[in-house]
Amino acid sequence: MAWNISMPDGEWFTRETPGLEALVREVADTPVMAIDTETTGLNYMKDFPLYWSLSWERKGTPGHFRRVCLRADTLPAFAHVFKNPDREWSFVNAKYDMHMLFNAGFELKGKILDTSVMHSLLYEEERHDLDHMATSVLGWTWKDDFKTGFKTEGPKAFLQRLEQEDLPRLVEYASNDAYGTIFLRNKLKKELEGAPTWSLYPEMFSTLWDLFIKTESPFTRVLWKCERAGAFVDVNYLKSIEGPVTEELNKVEREIVRLVGRPINTNSRKQLMEYFFNQKGYQPLKMTKGGKSGIKEPAVDFDTLEYLVQKYNDPVAENMLTQRDLAKLKGTYVEGIQNSRDANGRVHTRFNQDVARTGRLSSSDINLQNIPRPDTDKFRIRRAFIPEERNNLIVADYEALEMRLLACAAMEQDMIQIFLDGKDIHMGNASLVFGLPYDDLKAAKKVDGEVKAGKRPESDMTDYYQRCLLARQHVKTIGFGLNYGMKENKLARDLKISKQEALNLMEKYMSRYPAVRHFYDSSIETVRRTGYAFTLLGRRRFLPEILSNQSDVRWRAERQASNVPIQGTAADVVKMAMIKCDEANLLDEFGAHMLIQVHDELMFECPEETTDQAKKVIQEVMEDSLPSKLAVPLKVSIGSGKSWMDAK
DNA sequence: TACGGCGGCGCG
DNA sequence: AAAGCGCGCCGCCGTA
Numbered sequence: 001m002a003w004n005i006s007m008p009d010g011e012w013f014t015r016e017t018p019g020l021e022a023l024v025r026e027v028a029d030t031p032v033m034a035i036d037t038e039t040t041g042l043n044y045m046k047d048f049p050l051y052w053s054l055s056w057e058r059k060g061t062p063g064h065f066r067r068v069c070l071r072a073d074t075l076p077a078f079a080h081v082f083k084n085p086d087r088e089w090s091f092v093n094a095k096y097d098m099h100m101l102f103n104a105g106f107e108l109k110g111k112i113l114d115t116s117v118m119h120s121l122l123y124e125e126e127r128h129d130l131d132h133m134a135t136s137v138l139g140w141t142w143k144d145d146f147k148t149g150f151k152t153e154g155p156k157a158f159l160q161r162l163e164q165e166d167l168p169r170l171v172e173y174a175s176n177d178a179y180g181t182i183f184l185r186n187k188l189k190k191e192l193e194g195a196p197t198w199s200l201y202p203e204m205f206s207t208l209w210d211l212f213i214k215t216e217s218p219f220t221r222v223l224w225k226c227e228r229a230g231a232f233v234d235v236n237y238l239k240s241i242e243g244p245v246t247e248e249l250n251k252v253e254r255e256i257v258r259l260v261g262r263p264i265n266t267n268s269r270k271q272l273m274e275y276f277f278n279q280k281g282y283q284p285l286k287m288t289k290g291g292k293s294g295i296k297e298p299a300v301d302f303d304t305l306e307y308l309v310q311k312y313n314d315p316v317a318e319n320m321l322t323q324r325d326l327a328k329l330k331g332t333y334v335e336g337i338q339n340s341r342d343a344n345g346r347v348h349t350r351f352n353q354d355v356a357r358t359g360r361l362s363s364s365d366i367n368l369q370n371i372p373r374p375d376t377d378k379f380r381i382r383r384a385f386i387p388e389e390r391n392n393l394i395v396a397d398y399e400a401l402e403m404r405l406l407a408c409a410a411m412e413q414d415m416i417q418i419f420l421d422g423k424d425i426h427m428g429n430a431s432l433v434f435g436l437p438y439d440d441l442k443a444a445k446k447v448d449g450e451v452k453a454g455k456r457p458e459s460d461m462t463d464y465y466q467r468c469l470l471a472r473q474h475v476k477t478i479g480f481g482l483n484y485g486m487k488e489n490k491l492a493r494d495l496k497i498s499k500q501e502a503l504n505l506m507e508k509y510m511s512r513y514p515a516v517r518h519f520y521d522s523s524i525e526t527v528r529r530t531g532y533a534f535t536l537l538g539r540r541r542f543l544p545e546i547l548s549n550q551s552d553v554r555w556r557a558e559r560q561a562s563n564v565p566i567q568g569t570a571a572d573v574v575k576m577a578m579i580k581c582d583e584a585n586l587l588d589e590f591g592a593h594m595l596i597q598v599h600d601e602l603m604f605e606c607p608e609e610t611t612d613q614a615k616k617v618i619q620e621v622m623e624d625s626l627p628s629k630l631a632v633p634l635k636v637s638i639g640s641g642k643s644w645m646d647a648k
Numbered sequence: 649t650a651c652g653g654c655g656g657c658g659c660g
Numbered sequence: 661a662a663a664g665c666g667c668g669c670c671g672c673c674g675t676a
Binding site: 298301302328332369370373402570599 | 654
Binding site: 491 | 672
């Protein structure tokens with residue numbers, strides 16, 4: 001027995017088992033079912049199910065459950081059940097099993113309930129794997145250990161040996177997962193229904209169950225489709241920059257070794273630390289965090305290198321800045337992306353729905369949400385993401401999404417007006433905060449652009465225009481910084497101004513926008529009062545540390561309290577947009593697939609002929625993704641082209 | 649040889 | 661580093 005509870009016997013089915021037909025009939029007649037697969041491995045595009053299991057509460061006999069383990073050869077007998085849209089499947093980590101079933105030739109059409117996602121809405125600080133959820137939600141503990149077998153023999157050999165040599169153990173193992181899942185589904189559903197929340201649409205979202213079933217549940221399938229599609233990669237382009245990147249990196253590393261006068265591994269912070277602070281005797285700028293041991297050492301990060309260049313004019317530090325850039329580019333992107341390509345030249349990320357505490361997605365294996373931006377990346381990695389022949393990429397961006405949501409949430413009329421007037425928000429803010437004419441700010445940016453493009457003489461960029469540009473930059477940094485709870489010290493460092501100037505700037509900004517100040521204060525107050533920070537659709541984040549006696553712990557919770565409503569609401573908006581794009585049937589209408597989400601940006605692949613039509617629909621759907629209009633319209637800029645770079 | 653912690657850094 | 665939110669991956673290094 002694997003769980004520490006009494007349970008019905010696990011049943012075993014193969015294609016030849018006489019009871020299979022009756023089982024199929026019962027399953028078809030039971031609309032709520034937990035499902036799990038045992039597979040050949042963890043690669044979701046390549047591996048496939050060897051066994052699978054189901055568990056459900058028997059119709060007409062409440063409290064009586066069945067749990068069955070089936071060999072994969074039984075799957076075809078259930079094909080019509082998988083196709084039925086009017087049923088519900090519960091999983092742990094749903095997308096993975098959906099991929100496995102798809103690899104075996106079956107696409108589930110019913111509702112998808114991922115218990116990991118359900119759990120993440122209630123217990124965002126905990127893990128969402130089956131073992132932990134079963135322990136903490138159900139009080140069940142796992143007794144058998146299969147890890148060693150999987151590890152030493154590999155999943156395929158291990159599972160197939162079990163079928164031959166110890167079938168009961170295989171049946172236990174496999175069917176218990178499904179059994180745990182159906183109990184988790186039932187318990188978590190009750191907990192979600194009993195979890196009140198606060199949203200802008202109380203008639204639609206008043207409990208976490210509303211949030212789950214109306215947004216997260218359909219979202220899972222949307223993400224599954226994105227993962228499945230993958231993004232096509234121009235491997236020739238990556239190969240073409242691999243040489244130059246490597247050459248440049250080697251060159252700068254050789255130069256560093258020459259300057260140091262002995263072999264040094266430029267990737268080793270320890271060796272660099274030794275060189276700068278022992279051999280050269282420089283003063284450290286800052287110390288590292290120290291981690292568990294608490295041992296702090298001099299940092300050798302970007303800030304430090306920049307300071308060593310500034311203060312000591314050190315050529316090694318200067319070269320290290322280049323080395324860092326190139327090493328990151330080469331290892332993480334040029335090589336990393338190539339290594340992730342599948343046989344068709346596409347890369348398939350995992351979009352994690354249960355990781356970010358604010359409700360954002362995360363992307364891993366491969367992370368497609370941190371590909372370098374072309375404006376700072378001289379090797380233009382984004383150029384490597386391309387459509388297949390005769391297709392385009394479409395890239396749609398929410399413009400200033402978080403600022404718009406802040407203006408709405410705070411009901412800051414002057415800021416709202418900037419958006420209603422269709423102005424650039426940072427220029428608008430700079431204009432109001434510093435009393436500069438908006439048109440001058442606009443002209444400054446235009447002239448700056450033209451001077452940089454060589455279309456105008458440098459003398460056109462007057463001191464006044466420089467001041468205008470700087471004002472916009474300062475206000476932009478303040479706006480983002482405030483959202484993260486930044487204080488004057490950090491602002492001063494970022495803007496390279498004095499602490500007092502930074503303090504003055506922030507005060508000026510806040511007193512020009514009193515409603516914004518009040519919004520941040522009241523966000524913190526809400527958490528003090530209720531324990532939770534809320535987003536527009538009612539996602540909650542529990543922040544008990546807001547009452548901590550330790551000021552650093554409490555301050556951190558306060559920063560999170562003021563950030564969650566904005567970052568989390570932005571995540572809500574994009575999530576709704578993705579669901580609506582899916583519902584708009586872009587695939588059938590235009591042959592368009594959603595590929596990637598990068599927080600406020602969506603990427604699609606679309607045939608050339610239908611690109612213009614698809615763009616129009618996508619833009620409309622995204623700008624209109626919420627149940628009702630906000631005080632500020634959401635604006636989406638949309639472009640298309642033959643690479644991620646060109647499409648923006 | 650594998651793994652986790654850590655520093656460092658890419659993105660929004 | 662510091663009162664800057666949310667992520668994931670790389671290489672190094674110490675440990676098993």
